[in-house]
Amino acid sequence: MAQRFSTSRATLFGAIALSLLAASSVVVVNEGDQAVITRFGKPLSVINQFRPDGASGTGGAATSGAGAVLKLPFVDQVIWLGRGLQAYSLGGQKVHTSDEQVLLVDADVMYRIIDPVRLVSTLGSGSKIGDQIRTILPSLLTEELTQRSAGVIATPGSGGAARQILSALDAKLRTFGVQAVDLRIGRVVLPEGGQKLAFDRMQERHDRQTLEIADASAFDARQTVAEAKAEAAAIMQRSAGKDPEFYDYFRALRSYATNFGDPARKGAVTIVIPPDSDYLKHFNGK
Amino acid sequence: MSGSDRFGRGTPLAMAKSDSPWGGDDGNDDNGKGVAGKPGGEVEVSPPLPAPEPPPADGPAATNPWLTPEPEPTPRRSASIDDIFRNRRGGGNSGGGAGNGPGGGLLPQGNALALRWLPWLFSAAFAAWLASTSVHILAQDERALVSTMGRFSETIGPGLHLTLPWPLQTVLRQQTGLEATSLLPEKEAETLMLTKDGELVDLSFQVRWRISDLRQFTFNLPEGEAAVRRLADAEMRASVAELPFDALWTGKRQAELQQRVLGRVQKVLDAWHSGVTVAAIEVLRTGPPGRLNDTFRKIGAAREEASKNRERAAQYRDQVVKDATSEAGDFDQAYATYKLAPAVTRSKMYYEMIERVLRNNPVVVGGTGMPATAPPAPDAKPDPAPQAGGK
Numbered sequence: 001m002a003q004r005f006s007t008s009r010a011t012l013f014g015a016i017a018l019s020l021l022a023a024s025s026v027v028v029v030n031e032g033d034q035a036v037i038t039r040f041g042k043p044l045s046v047i048n049q050f051r052p053d054g055a056s057g058t059g060g061a062a063t064s065g066a067g068a069v070l071k072l073p074f075v076d077q078v079i080w081l082g083r084g085l086q087a088y089s090l091g092g093q094k095v096h097t098s099d100e101q102v103l104l105v106d107a108d109v110m111y112r113i114i115d116p117v118r119l120v121s122t123l124g125s126g127s128k129i130g131d132q133i134r135t136i137l138p139s140l141l142t143e144e145l146t147q148r149s150a151g152v153i154a155t156p157g158s159g160g161a162a163r164q165i166l167s168a169l170d171a172k173l174r175t176f177g178v179q180a181v182d183l184r185i186g187r188v189v190l191p192e193g194g195q196k197l198a199f200d201r202m203q204e205r206h207d208r209q210t211l212e213i214a215d216a217s218a219f220d221a222r223q224t225v226a227e228a229k230a231e232a233a234a235i236m237q238r239s240a241g242k243d244p245e246f247y248d249y250f251r252a253l254r255s256y257a258t259n260f261g262d263p264a265r266k267g268a269v270t271i272v273i274p275p276d277s278d279y280l281k282h283f284n285g286k
Numbered sequence: 287m288s289g290s291d292r293f294g295r296g297t298p299l300a301m302a303k304s305d306s307p308w309g310g311d312d313g314n315d316d317n318g319k320g321v322a323g324k325p326g327g328e329v330e331v332s333p334p335l336p337a338p339e340p341p342p343a344d345g346p347a348a349t350n351p352w353l354t355p356e357p358e359p360t361p362r363r364s365a366s367i368d369d370i371f372r373n374r375r376g377g378g379n380s381g382g383g384a385g386n387g388p389g390g391g392l393l394p395q396g397n398a399l400a401l402r403w404l405p406w407l408f409s410a411a412f413a414a415w416l417a418s419t420s421v422h423i424l425a426q427d428e429r430a431l432v433s434t435m436g437r438f439s440e441t442i443g444p445g446l447h448l449t450l451p452w453p454l455q456t457v458l459r460q461q462t463g464l465e466a467t468s469l470l471p472e473k474e475a476e477t478l479m480l481t482k483d484g485e486l487v488d489l490s491f492q493v494r495w496r497i498s499d500l501r502q503f504t505f506n507l508p509e510g511e512a513a514v515r516r517l518a519d520a521e522m523r524a525s526v527a528e529l530p531f532d533a534l535w536t537g538k539r540q541a542e543l544q545q546r547v548l549g550r551v552q553k554v555l556d557a558w559h560s561g562v563t564v565a566a567i568e569v570l571r572t573g574p575p576g577r578l579n580d581t582f583r584k585i586g587a588a589r590e591e592a593s594k595n596r597e598r599a600a601q602y603r604d605q606v607v608k609d610a611t612s613e614a615g616d617f618d619q620a621y622a623t624y625k626l627a628p629a630v631t632r633s634k635m636y637y638e639m640i641e642r643v644l645r646n647n648p649v650v651v652g653g654t655g656m657p658a659t660a661p662p663a664p665d666a667k668p669d670p671a672p673q674a675g676g677k
Contacts, residue, residue, distance in 0.1 A: 217592030
């Protein structure tokens, strides 16, 4: 009994030791990662390194180096790096523009690790890339953007500045094995003082606009009235112009009828007819 | 780190197993060899724990695992779990401390029951593990990436799929059929953007997008939605800076703006091989900065007043033209008759007018009035008050 128990325990410890060894000698590299194997701190090899001709997902599976790989247990260490595009945002960089405004500018950078060995031997790990960008980018931004006006900086590509900054940044990051893929100026914000100026300018313009709107509508109304009168006159002229004298007679009778013969104002006036009036000439038997 | 974790998880399993001699017969030795031999010889299998399990499980449980887990009586099972714990503690003590004698003495009573259930328990766990990590049912709007030992092997669509169990093949599933909607800004807040004329417009919008290539999306754009969001924000701001404030505020060129941003965002996403397709960019709100609300309310009022003003003028015009047309019509009619019989028409019109006036007013005949002339001579101007003279 005791004998058997001790053998089983020996196998148990053997199994533990072996599994530990196995776990330490196999590296499983996922599709989205790059792994640098270092031996005594020195980069030895890269597994699943990014290749521009076969970015993951674009080429076939053949371009991928992901999978399980052997290494020396306990001696070789693995440094993990991302394989996809990674982002870094620099916020609130103060820039004096060529038209003497102050802007706070955000820059969004997308980068990718293209040379893991170089990255590991210069920076040690991927987490330091952000620090590098933070030290490099502000001066590049200032240098390029101060030559441009605020209106231009805000437009797409900042009038070519974004491309210039990207290529300058890329050149510097390449020394760390990193490629800057994309740079765009994101938020462009006016600082407190500039904002106040902009608000004042807007207020002034829109107050003026309010007045203009009122003026324009009054002008339009007058115009419309004048047009209406002209149109009515033209209509009357077309008809009455045929015989102005008869029109005068017609219009006069209509006027009397309206003023004195309106049934709605019955008895408003008293009509006195002198016996010798023309109206009564037959009445008098003349 | 993951190695030690794996190991830590592995230990109790291995320990319990080698404690349980599979019914206590001499199969123990063979199992021990199996455990030792597998990881040593075959290197590509990193976790050694599942490897030793299959052989014994295949033996007694090959037919059973799918039948046993349910019918296993639950109360007894819980009791046996208790027993295992007690047993394990006992085993640990005996192993670490005094030696085999007392340890062996402790075993028989409590362990007898536990030992009998242990194989079943492990078989059940094994079956559950197998079923949950190798059978995958994907819904209509789902896609999944299958990786074999970390290496991408295929993208699978809706339906039933079988893969190798977990550590060998991993399956990452994602809803790709549904459109995702990203709001910018995320929470309702004023977002001031600079316009072409140096003014500020408050604009919020949303991006509707979906994953068109899960593989590209997962591996090329680990930032995922955050990257899409940042990109859309930058492109929207850039496009807003190309338009004057009034066009934005009134929404006159909103469709154009949306289309422009959509095109730009999609172009960049394609260049990134991001596997993202943007369905729409929709502007939700444009307005003046909150601080200028009063100013803009005044503009609104002025606009309203102006449009009322114009409306009134238009009404007036309609009325005047209508009146003129109707009078002209009447005249034309009268004139047509007049042309046929001038003198008769004149007299008839005159008497009709007088009748109408007299019908509606009290009439006094007599007194001294101004002499009225009727009908007036064709060249004489009608006196405005020939009848009211005596009033």
